[in-house]
Structures are given as structure tokens and as C-alpha cells.
Amino acid sequence: MPRRRFVSILDVLRVAVSVALGVAALSANLAAQEIEISAPDAFLSGIGFAITVSTPRSLDTLPVRLVAADGTVLGDGQAPPVGEVVFRDIVIRSGDQLPLEVTVGESSQSLTRPLIPGWFSLIPPLVAIVLALVFHEVVSSLFAGVWLGALLLAGFNPLTALLDSISRFIQPAVADSSHASIVVFSLLLGGMVGIMARMGGTRAIVDAVTPLATTRGRGLFATWVAGIAIFFDDYANTLIVGNTMRPLTDKLKISREKLAYIVDSTAAPVTVIVFVSTWVGFEIGLIGDSLHIAAVQQAANPAYAQTIEAVSPFAVYLHSVPYLFYPLLTILAIGIFIGTGRDFGPMLAAERRAFSGGGLHAPGAQLAADPNATLGDVPDGTPLRWWNGVLPVLTVVVVVVWGLWATGSKSLGPDDERTLSTVLGAADPFASLLWGSLAGCIVGLLLAVGQRILTLKQTIDAWASGLRAMVLAMVILVLAWSLGNVTTSLGTASFLSTVLSDRLALELVPVTVFFVAAVISFATGTSWATMAILFPLVVPLVVSMEGNIDFSGGHEYRMLLASDGPQLHGVGMRSRRPCAYAAPLRRGGRAGHDGVWKPGDGLWRTGVGRPAALCGHHVDHHPVRGGQGRNGGLGLVGPVAPRHGDGEGRGAQ
Numbered sequence: 154m155p156r157r158r159f160v161s162i163l164d165v166l167r168v169a170v171s172v173a174l175g176v177a178a179l180s181a182n183l184a185a186q187e188i189e190i191s192a193p194d195a196f197l198s199g200i201g202f203a204i205t206v207s208t209p210r211s212l213d214t215l216p217v218r219l220v221a222a223d224g225t226v227l228g229d230g231q232a233p234p235v236g237e238v239v240f241r242d243i244v245i246r247s248g249d250q251l252p253l254e255v256t257v258g259e260s261s262q263s264l265t266r267p268l269i270p271g272w273f274s275l276i277p278p279l280v281a282i283v284l285a286l287v288f289h290e291v292v293s294s295l296f297a298g299v300w301l302g303a304l305l306l307a308g309f310n311p312l313t314a315l316l317d318s319i320s321r322f323i324q325p326a327v328a329d330s331s332h333a334s335i336v337v338f339s340l341l342l343g344g345m346v347g348i349m350a351r352m353g354g355t356r357a358i359v360d361a362v363t364p365l366a367t368t369r370g371r372g373l374f375a376t377w378v379a380g381i382a383i384f385f386d387d388y389a390n391t392l393i394v395g396n397t398m399r400p401l402t403d404k405l406k407i408s409r410e411k412l413a414y415i416v417d418s419t420a421a422p423v424t425v426i427v428f429v430s431t432w433v434g435f436e437i438g439l440i441g442d443s444l445h446i447a448a449v450q451q452a453a454n455p456a457y458a459q460t461i462e463a464v465s466p467f468a469v470y471l472h473s474v475p476y477l478f479y480p481l482l483t484i485l486a487i488g489i490f491i492g493t494g495r496d497f498g499p500m501l502a503a504e505r506r507a508f509s510g511g512g513l514h515a516p517g518a519q520l521a522a523d524p525n526a527t528l529g530d531v532p533d534g535t536p537l538r539w540w541n542g543v544l545p546v547l548t549v550v551v552v553v554v555w556g557l558w559a560t561g562s563k564s565l566g567p568d569d570e571r572t573l574s575t576v577l578g579a580a581d582p583f584a585s586l587l588w589g590s591l592a593g594c595i596v597g598l599l600l601a602v603g604q605r606i607l608t609l610k611q612t613i614d615a616w617a618s619g620l621r622a623m624v625l626a627m628v629i630l631v632l633a634w635s636l637g638n639v640t641t642s643l644g645t646a647s648f649l650s651t652v653l654s655d656r657l658a659l660e661l662v663p664v665t666v667f668f669v670a671a672v673i674s675f676a677t678g679t680s681w682a683t684m685a686i687l688f689p690l691v692v693p694l695v696v697s698m699e700g701n702i703d704f705s706g707g708h709e710y711r712m713l714l715a716s717d718g719p720q721l722h723g724v725g726m727r728s729r730r731p732c733a734y735a736a737p738l739r740r741g742g743r744a745g746h747d748g749v750w751k752p753g754d755g756l757w758r759t760g761v762g763r764p765a766a767l768c769g770h771h772v773d774h775h776p777v778r779g780g781q782g783r784n785g786g787l788g789l790v791g792p793v794a795p796r797h798g799d800g801e802g803r804g805a806q
Contacts, residue, residue, distance in 0.1 A: 197269060465579070
């Protein structure tokens with residue numbers, strides 16, 4: 154009996170071992186058959202690309218071969234156990250070479266993609282640019298670019314392209330966690346600005362400066378300082394500073410043209426260089442998306458691609474600020490003009506007209522608002538207290554700085570050096586910005602309700618109005634991200650780097666991008682759309698052309714943001730945009746504004762205006778309230794025809 158039981162146990166063991174060996178053999182065979190292939194969404198004719206073949210479940214080293222349909226062997230390699238092999242610089246020149254055949258061991262898999270001419274990859278962004286130039290409408294232009302990209306990838310099926318535009322490009326852009334953080338931050342900051350404006354805080358900041366402005370020179374200086382102080386939003390800056398300073402500048406006989414120039418030339422340049430503003434969230438989102446595109450284009454160099462992916466977009470933005478020459482010089486230029494008291498051309502004529510009693514605005518100028526109107530958002534009888542404008546913004550700054558330091562320090566190891574650059578580079582900017590904007594909203598709400606300036610319902614309504622003001626900007630941003638995804642799928646950056654690497658010196662990229670961005674922004678009247686179009690193209694292009702960039706210190710990638718700043722140059726010289734309406738028309742006249750300050754402003758911003766500022770003429774000054782005032786500003790001979798017909802929309806500055 155014991156012997157039979159022992160024999161039965163041996164039989165069971167034999168069966169178990171046989172089953173185990175069979176399962177193992179089957180698993181090994183299945184593992185050998187499993188192939189994972191990473192390839193571009195489209196092949197560009199004559200443009201090199203990379204294909205990655207991996208065998209994640211194989212425990213053996215397997216031979217890998219890539220063969221074209223015409224029999225051409227495009228690559229041979231060995232895939233290590235649970236590893237991958239990368240075939241670089243694969244070039245497809247005709248449709249006869251498709252589909253490709255990938256063989257791993259004894260198994261094979263077919264690979265095919267749409268084959269399009271390389272220049273086709275430029276069509277979506279170029280169409281977006283052209284439509285924006287022609288129709289002066291950004292949202293439909295960007296969507297058309299997305300749809301055209303989807304059309305190229307869908308085999309020219311328009312219905313499939315329309316569906317793919319939403320499901321393949323727009324929805325993933327919204328679902329991305331970092332993108333969602335940027336949207337929420339921008340909306341919250343817009344809501345905070347709405348509360349501050351409704352309870353009179355932002356207006357009170359400017360009012361605090363006006364008692365010091367007793368002469369023309371001091372009045373211009375006070376306007377300049379007020380424009381710098383309202384740094385968190387360009388529209389809030391334009392509307393608040395312009396409407397609040399207008400009575401003062403009118404009293405000092407400063408022309409509306411001069412006021413428009415100062416207000417419009419501080420609004421956007423200030424917001425683009427301060428890290429707590431409605432612009433920064435937009436820029437960080439574009440930077441992060443552009444770096445991701447650059448990393449995808451560097452798939453042939455996995456280590457470098459991982460380095461790019463690990464770069465903090467916020468750190469890139471911070472390191473770029475010293476190189477934002479145009480915004481910095483624009484703000485400096487206003488101070489120089491005020492200090493020197495020089496004017497020439499139409500601005501000189503406008504200032505002489507205003508000072509001599511000929512009118513604060515040009516005869517026949519189109520007035521878009523009642524010259525005596527003030528900010529309508531502030532209820533009558535509202536106490537104007539400067540801290541209601543300062544405390545919410547200060548809260549955002551303090552919380553964001555604290556969040557950057559806290560998250561950065563937490564991410565570093567115990568032995569890592571904790572310098573400002575290393576901590577900021579390791580910080581989580583998205584969480585920090587979210588915390589700061591939420592804290593700013595809470596402080597604004599507590600100030601409005603706690604002082605009984607607004608009821609809770611009025612405060613929420615003001616907050617919601619601030620959110621609504623940001624909706625169009627968020628739509629533009631989402632479409633910009635989507636267009637970036639399209640250019641990634643089409644390999645636009647690879648095509649540009651291949652074509653331009655031997656034809657355009659790297660040193661010429663910044664000046665080339667400057668002029669391209671200036672032309673686009675001048676024609677479209679929007680900085681945001683210009684950045685949305687150029688960032689996903691320029692950043693990957695520079696990364697490809699410059700090679701292995703050291704991202705650790707910031708000084709080596711200063712050229713990445715060559716497209717940040719020049720868009721303000723073109724917009725600043727253009728009248729056909731919402732902020733141009735807000736600057737002169739709500740304070741005076743459009744016809745005078747267009748022809749007076751824009752041409753000379755362009756000369757300064759391209760370097761010619763600096764000697765001109767010193768060679769112009771003084772206005773004939775007379776004592777104004779006990780002092781000799783000197784006027785600033787800039788203008789040139791040569792009228793610019795006024796343009797009419799634009800509506801307003803947030804995010805189109």
C-alpha cells in the first residue's frame with residue numbers, strides 16, 4: 154500500500170513537471186512572438202526617422218531585421234533580453250518601399266504609415282498663419298491647421314480628419330495633466346483679477362500714485378510706474394491704468410496719443426517678464442509642449458530625449474527672462490523718453506497741440522467711449538483701498554515662491570546642493586502656481602466680503618466674470634497644444650532641421666525668428682497665437698540644430714525662447730487688436746493713436762529709436778502747477794492708416 158501511494162505521487166510529479174515545461178515553452182514562444190514597434194505617425198519622403206523595436210517579454214537575444222517592400226534591407230540588429238534596438242536615419246523615398254517588414258527571431262510584423270512629401274508637414278502651421286493674416290481670427294485659423302494635419306494623416310478623408318481632430322489631438326491636449334494645471338491656474342488668476350477690479354483694489358493702487366504727479370513730467374512718470382505696478386494681467390493693466398490716469402493726464406495737458414503709447418507699451422511687456430501673471434501659465438504650457446516635441450524628435454538619442462523630457466518648463470522660462478530684450482528695452486525706453494523729454498514727428502505735433510489748448514485728441518478722432526467715463530466695474534461708493542489690490546497679488550507671489558522652494562527641496566536628494574537654480578529646476582511649478590492662484594482667490598474673497606465691500610454673491614459673480622474673460626485665451630491655448638501635437642505627428646521639426654541645418658547658421662535663428670514673429674503678430678494682432686504657432690516649431694528646431702544642450706544651468710539654452718518677445722514687437726506696432734482699442738480709444742481717439750506713436754515705437758524697438766530719442770525736439774513747456782514739465786514718448790513722421798472693425802477677445806494681445 155505505501156509503495157502504490159509512492160508510485161502515484163511520482164506520477165503526479167511527472168505530470169506536473171511536464172505541464173510546467175510545456176507552459177514555459179509556450180510562454181517563451183509567445184514572448185518571442187511579441188513585438189512592440191515605435192515609429193512616427195507619418196513618414197516624410199526623403200527625411201530620416203527612427204524606428205524602435207522592443208521585445209519586452211523575451212529572455213533571449215534575438216536578431217532583428219527591417220526590410221522594405223522592395224527588398225531593401227534598412228537595418229539589422231540584435232535585441233537584448235527584455236530590451237530594444239533602435240534603427241536610426243531610416244529614409245523612405247517612394248511608396249514602393251511600403252509596407253515595412255519587421256522580423257524578430259522567427260516572427261515578423263508589418264509596419265505602414267502615410268508617406269507624404271516633407272514640405273506637406275509645413276502646411277498645417279502655414280495655413281494657420283495665412284488664415285490668421287487674412288481673416289484676423291485666431292480660433293478658426295488654429296482649428297483649420299489641426300484639421301489639415303489630421304487630413305494628411307487620415308489619407309485625405311475629410312470626415313475622419315474632423316473626428317480625429319477632436320479625439321486624436323484636441324482631447325489629449327485637454328486631458329494632459331500639466332495642460333489641465335495651466336488652464337486651472339489661468340482661470341483662477343483671472344477670477345482673482347475680477348474680484349480685485351470689482352472691489353476697487355487695482356484702481357486704488359493707481360490712485361495712490363497720482364498725488365505725486367503735479368507736473369507733466371511727473372504725470373508721465375506716474376503713468377509709467379502705474380503701468381509697471383499692474384503686472385498680473387495686460388488687459389487689467391490697460392483698462393485700469395488708462396482710465397484712472399486719464400483725468401490726471403488731461404489736467405496736465407498730456408495728449409491722448411502719449412497716454413496711449415505709455416499704457417500700451419507697459420501692459421504686455423510687464424506681464425511677460427513677471428512670473429505671476431496670466432501670460433506665464435500660457436507660456437509655460439507652450440514651453441513644456443515644445444520640449445516634449447523636441448524630445449520626440451530626438452528618439453534616435455534616447456538619453457538626450459530623456460534629458461529634454463526632464464527639463465522644467467518653469468526653469469526654462471525663468472532663465473529666459475534676461476534674454477527677453479524687447480520687453481525689457483520697451484519698458485526702459487519709456488523711462489528714457491520721459492527723462493529726456495524728447496519728441497519728434499507726429500508725437501511732437503500731438504503734444505504741442507494738447508499743451509497749446511488745441512485739443513487732447515486729434516480733431517475728428519474716433520472716440521470709442523465717453524471721455525468722461527470711468528471704470529464701470531467698481532460700484533458707486535466703494536472705498537478704494539490699495540491693500541485690496543496688493544494683498545491678493547502678494548499672496549500669489551508668496552505662495553508660489555514657497556511652493557517652488559518646498560517642492561524643489563523635496564525633490565532633491567539629501568546630498569544634493571540646494572542653490573536657487575537647482576531647487577527651481579527640481580520644483581513642481583504646476584502645483585505651485587495652482588496653490589498660489591487658489592490662495593489669491595481666497596484672500597480676495599475674504600477681503601471683499603470681510604470688509605463688506607461686496608456681498609458673497611457679488612464676489613462670486615466678480616470671480617466668475619474674471620473666469621469668463623480667460624475663456625477665449627484657454628481655447629487658443631488648447632488649440633495651440635493640439636497644433637503642436639499635429640506638427641509632432643507630421644515630423645515638422647525634423648523636416649525643418651534637415652532642410653535648414655545646412656542652410657541657416659544657428660547664430661541667425663534668433664534674428665530670423667524675431668522678424669518672422671514680428672510680421673505674424675503685426676498682421677494678426679495677437680501675441681498668443683504667434684507664440685502658439687512658433688514655439689512648437691522653433692524650440693525643436695533649435696534643439697536639433699544645436700545638438701546636445703546642457704539644460705542644467707540655463708545659459709546654454711537661451712536660444713530656445715527666441716520666439717518669446719518679438720511677438721510683442723509686431724503687436725505693439727499694430728492697431729488692429731483688442732488691447733490697442735483698450736489703450737487709446739477708451740481714453741481718446743484711434744485715428745491719432747495709430748499714426749503718432751506706432752512708427753517711432755518700431756524704430757526704437759529695432760535700435761534706430763535710441764539716437765532719435767536724443768535728437769528730437771522739446772515741446773514748448775510752460776509752468777504747469779508750479780513746475781517745468783518735460784514730455785516723453787515717441788513718434789515719427791509718416792501717418793499710418795487707421796484700421797477699424799475688430800471686436801475684443803481675451804487672449805488676443
